[in-house]
Amino acid sequence: xxxxxxxxxxxxxxxxxxxxxxxxxxxxxxxxxxxxxxxxxxxxxxxxxxxxxxxxxxxxxxxxxxxxxxxxxxxxxxxxxxxxxxxxxxxxxxxxxxxxxxxxxxxxxxxxxxxxxxxxxxxxxxxxxxxxxxxxxxxxxxxxxxxxxxxxxxxxxxxxxxxxxxxxxxxxxxxxxxxxxxxxxxxxxxxxxxxxxxxxxxxxxxxxxxxxxxxxxxxxxxxxxxxxxxxxxxxxxxxxxxxxxxxxxxxxxxxxxxxxxxxxxxxxxxxxxxxxxxxxxxxxxxxxxxxxxxxxxxxxxxxxxxxxxxxxxxxxxxxxxxxxxxxxxxxxxxxxxxxxxxxxxxxxxxxxxxxxxxxxxxxxxxxxxxxxxxxxxxxxxxxxxxxxxxxxxxxxxxxxxxxxxxxxxxxxxxxxxxxxxxxxxxxxxxxxxxxxxxxxxxxxxxxxxxxxxxxxxxxxxxxxxxxxxxxxxxxxxxxxxxxxxxxxxxxxxxxxxxxxxxxxxxxxxxxxxxxxxxxxxxxxxxxxxxxxxxxxxxxxxxxxxxxxxxxxxxxxxxxxxxxxxxxxxx
Amino acid sequence: xxxxxxxxxxxxxxxxxxxxxxxxxxxxxxxxxxxxxxxxxxxxxxxxxxxxxxxxxxxxxxxxxxxxxxxxxxxxxxxxxxxxxxxxxxxxxxxxxxxxxxxxxxxxxxxxxxxxxxxxxxxxxxxxxxxxxxxxxxxxxxxxxxxxxxxxxxxxxxxxxxxxxxxxxxxxxxxxxxxxxxxxxxxxxxxxxxxxxxxxxxxxxxxxxxxxxxxxxxxxxxxxxxxxxxxxxxxxxxxxxxxxxxxxxxxxxxxxxxxxxxxxxxxxxxxxxxxxxxxxxxxxxxxxxxxxxxxxxxxx
Numbered sequence: 001x002x003x004x005x006x007x008x009x010x011x012x013x014x015x016x017x018x019x020x021x022x023x024x025x026x027x028x029x030x031x032x033x034x035x036x037x038x039x040x041x042x043x044x045x046x047x048x049x050x051x052x053x054x055x056x057x058x059x060x061x062x063x064x065x066x067x068x069x070x071x072x073x074x075x076x077x078x079x080x081x082x083x084x085x086x087x088x089x090x091x092x093x094x095x096x097x098x099x100x101x102x103x104x105x106x107x108x109x110x111x112x113x114x115x116x117x118x119x120x121x122x123x124x125x126x127x128x129x130x131x132x133x134x135x136x137x138x139x140x141x142x143x144x145x146x147x148x149x150x151x152x153x154x155x156x157x158x159x160x161x162x163x164x165x166x167x168x169x170x171x172x173x174x175x176x177x178x179x180x181x182x183x184x185x186x187x188x189x190x191x192x193x194x195x196x197x198x199x200x201x202x203x204x205x206x207x208x209x210x211x212x213x214x215x216x217x218x219x220x221x222x223x224x225x226x227x228x229x230x231x232x233x234x235x236x237x238x239x240x241x242x243x244x245x246x247x248x249x250x251x252x253x254x255x256x257x258x259x260x261x262x263x264x265x266x267x268x269x270x271x272x273x274x275x276x277x278x279x280x281x282x283x284x285x286x287x288x289x290x291x292x293x294x295x296x297x298x299x300x301x302x303x304x305x306x307x308x309x310x311x312x313x314x315x316x317x318x319x320x321x322x323x324x325x326x327x328x329x330x331x332x333x334x335x336x337x338x339x340x341x342x343x344x345x346x347x348x349x350x351x352x353x354x355x356x357x358x359x360x361x362x363x364x365x366x367x368x369x370x371x372x373x374x375x376x377x378x379x380x381x382x383x384x385x386x387x388x389x390x391x392x393x394x395x396x397x398x399x400x401x402x403x404x405x406x407x408x409x410x411x412x413x414x415x416x417x418x419x420x421x422x423x424x425x426x427x428x429x430x431x432x433x434x435x436x437x438x439x440x441x442x443x444x445x446x447x448x449x450x451x452x453x454x455x456x457x458x459x460x461x462x463x464x465x466x467x468x469x470x471x472x473x474x475x476x477x478x479x480x481x482x483x484x485x486x487x488x489x490x491x492x493x494x495x496x497x498x499x500x501x502x503x504x505x506x507x508x509x510x511x512x513x514x515x516x517x518x519x520x521x522x523x524x525x526x527x528x529x530x531x532x533x534x535x536x537x538x539x540x541x542x543x544x545x546x547x548x549x550x551x552x553x554x555x556x557x558x559x560x561x562x563x564x565x566x567x568x569x570x
Numbered sequence: 571x572x573x574x575x576x577x578x579x580x581x582x583x584x585x586x587x588x589x590x591x592x593x594x595x596x597x598x599x600x601x602x603x604x605x606x607x608x609x610x611x612x613x614x615x616x617x618x619x620x621x622x623x624x625x626x627x628x629x630x631x632x633x634x635x636x637x638x639x640x641x642x643x644x645x646x647x648x649x650x651x652x653x654x655x656x657x658x659x660x661x662x663x664x665x666x667x668x669x670x671x672x673x674x675x676x677x678x679x680x681x682x683x684x685x686x687x688x689x690x691x692x693x694x695x696x697x698x699x700x701x702x703x704x705x706x707x708x709x710x711x712x713x714x715x716x717x718x719x720x721x722x723x724x725x726x727x728x729x730x731x732x733x734x735x736x737x738x739x740x741x742x743x744x745x746x747x748x749x750x751x752x753x754x755x756x757x758x759x760x761x762x763x764x765x766x767x768x769x770x771x772x773x774x775x776x777x778x779x780x781x782x783x784x785x786x787x788x789x790x791x792x793x794x795x796x797x798x799x800x801x802x803x804x805x806x807x808x809x810x811x812x813x814x815x816x817x818x819x820x821x822x823x824x825x826x827x828x829x830x831x832x833x834x835x836x837x838x839x840x841x842x843x844x845x846x847x848x849x850x851x852x853x854x855x856x857x858x859x860x861x862x863x864x865x866x867x868x869x870x
Contacts, residue, residue, distance in 0.1 A: 245826055266828075334627035335630075412824070413645060417627065431812045431813050
């Protein structure tokens with residue numbers, strides 16, 4: 001009898017504690033309905049950012065959270081792709097004298113009375129410190145450093161003025177300070193940026209300050225009382241919940257436990273129908289341009305260099321045949337159900353967008369003909385075998401590895417579709433996916449693309465409004481990864497002197513039209529030599545609850561961009 | 571004078587006795603039939619009119635109907651066919667990795683438990699080392715090693731997956747067997763055998779090991795269930811079966827993204843894993859009943 005009662009009590013206790021526990025992890029939702037602001041907004045992210053320093057990582061997830069706190073810089077890029085002053089009083093241009101006539105001097109003036117989140121004043125010395133960090137080759141910065149090595153000195157005649165001297169004209173001078181400033185008093189040494197404690201607890205000029213970080217669970221941000229726009233942000237708290245499973249994310253939005261959903265798995269039509277009355281998915285043309293990269297040099301031979309040529313892909317006709325074999329329309333419309341837009345070259349959006357047609361449209365007959373010409377005869381099992389091919393020994397099967405990254409289902413679906421397309425023309429592609437950290441790892445980590453151990457690689461890359469940094473690293477013949485140049489980005493081992501010339505032009509001219517023409521020349525070369533085949537651009541999808549207002553989605557932004565303007569009515 | 575007609579007990583073949591006792595457990599018999607059925611279905615998967623990778627992107631996410639018994643997936647492939655082919659990998663990996671794991675575990679555990687002393691210490695410390703390695707790190711290091719080999723497709727072979735899963739799980743049967751041996755080696759039949767001049771090998775394999783089969787088999791059935799699930803997790807790190815080759819676990823994980831729109835994508839592979847695991851557990855129950863001499867068999 002006693003034991004029975006005890007059992008009942010224990011079970012009851014467990015039951016109650018489970019319920020209580022569940023409630024405790026729910027975010028505190030604002031109870032006030034007043035339009036004076038306030039409230040807590042919960043945002044869902046699929047993975048945890050390793051740190052909140054945008055420059056110290058090349059994982060897209062870092063920006064999603066960091067933008068709320070540590071990425072407010074001198075300027076920002078609005079949804080039209082134009083620069084807008086933030087901490088700076090105005091944009092330095094040739095008209096107002098901020099940009100000197102020889103393009104070698106840029107003068108930035110800060111707004112008066114600016115403060116960091118810890119209350120210390122933001123001064124021009126912080127601009128100088130930011131330059132010291134991002135120009136230091138040992139800082140560990142992975143993005144955003146382009147052009148900083150062209151700044152020879154920074155003078156700070158007074159607390160709100162910084163005068164930057166460039167060794168040669170750099171057209172992207174506005175973009176350099178669009179992603180945040182570092183506070184000299186709260187960070188560390190420039191050469192040590194990768195190890196700063198600031199990376200995990202930033203002192204920034206953004207609308208929110210990190211107030212709690214439960215690894216694996218959530219990041220919580222509180223309102224920054226020292227934010228430079230008076231009265232903003234309107235919200236009290238932001239909570240980023242880390243939820244890896246797509247179904248769980250959608251369930252949270254359905255139940256109103258979250259208000260912002262990053263990259264929902266469902267397409268817009270399904271999402272809106274599911275969430276009717278509660279939330280909608282907003283699509284904005286994204287920057288993530290997906291392409292298949294070809295390794296033009298021999299893989300898996302212990303040598304990362306461009307020679308010897310790839311036995312299969314070294315022959316241009318084979319690459320053209322592969323390009324002809326892909327049914328681009330079915331891929332965009334059926335497989336991905338219109339959630340992406342077609343892309344034909346590296347410059348698919350922004351002021352540098354090049355309108356080029358698919359160089360080698362879907363044409364199975366042409367693909368077969370090219371492969372026959374290139375010396376690949378159809379084998380008994382439906383896969384071609386070399387017979388008089390340019391670089392491959394007779395008898396070698398036309399079989400290659402297609403690498404991609406895991407945990408993103410649309411990429412996996414794309415790969416599977418392409419495998420079938422290629423099988424139809426006798427090319428065998430074996431999917432080999434790796435975790436994000438391996439595909440996008442460093443040369444030292446033996447990342448396959450860095451050391452040249454791949455055949456075909458599919459992934460998406462995004463440019464900001466200033467593409468020069470990425471493009472130079474990807475297409476310059478001097479940027480091939482090697483032991484002496486481990487950060488090189490020319491993974492295809494492609495060398496084209498016309499491209500090198502165009503890169504020089506684009507990197508030094510200030511006239512946007514001249515730069516755009518140079519980029520389009522590069523695009524034409526890419527579509528002629530085919531180191532890559534472009535497929536589509538992802539649209540950025542964000543799920544927003546209907547009672548969250550004031551948000552702006554931007555191709556150039558992130559999920560928390562503009563969070564200072566958000567208002568939430570429970 | 572009445573004859574004592576009590577029959578002299580027939581000498582029964584041990585194996586036959588065990589099998590007879592096993593089938594008294596009705597669910598176990600049913601479970602064996604289920605597993606055999608699953609294996610047959612997978613083996614004869616080629617009889618399906620569809621191929622496992624045959625796509626029809628315009629016909630995606632179809633509900634189950636006469637043409638597609640289990641519906642179609644995100645690329646318009648027939649799910650029933652993919653489940654059949656998927657069973658091949660899942661069942662193969664499950665069975666063979668468990669066999670390998672048990673084989674390793676029994677060898678280590680029996681040597682360790684029988685001989686004791688310094689051999690026991692060394693083997694158990696090795697076992698402890700394997701137990702303390704965080705699985706993820708072991709897999710990452712292994713992955714990095716395999717990627718450096720000049721054979722690019724080595725990491726995809728099912729054999730590698732089987733070896734990896736066995737390597738991660740052999741420690742459980744090892745400890746189990748060691749414990750059993752520590753107890754059993756003190757028994758009289760061991761001393762008797764030794765007195766008669768039996769070699770160590772003979773004692774281990776012929777006398778002690780048969781008494782351990784019950785617990786070993788039960789442990790094995792539990793391990794098989796976890797092996798099937800682990801196989802799908804490995805592809806995350808680039809090991810094992812890559813898309814588009816179907817396995818139950820990979821179909822299940824792809825289905826996650828679409829669960830609100832097409833729940834049948836998740837239900838069917840999940841169900842297959844479920845009945846496989848349940849069947850194996852019931853077989854384990856039956857085996858335990860069959861081998862355990864102390865269980866009263868009431869002829870149910």
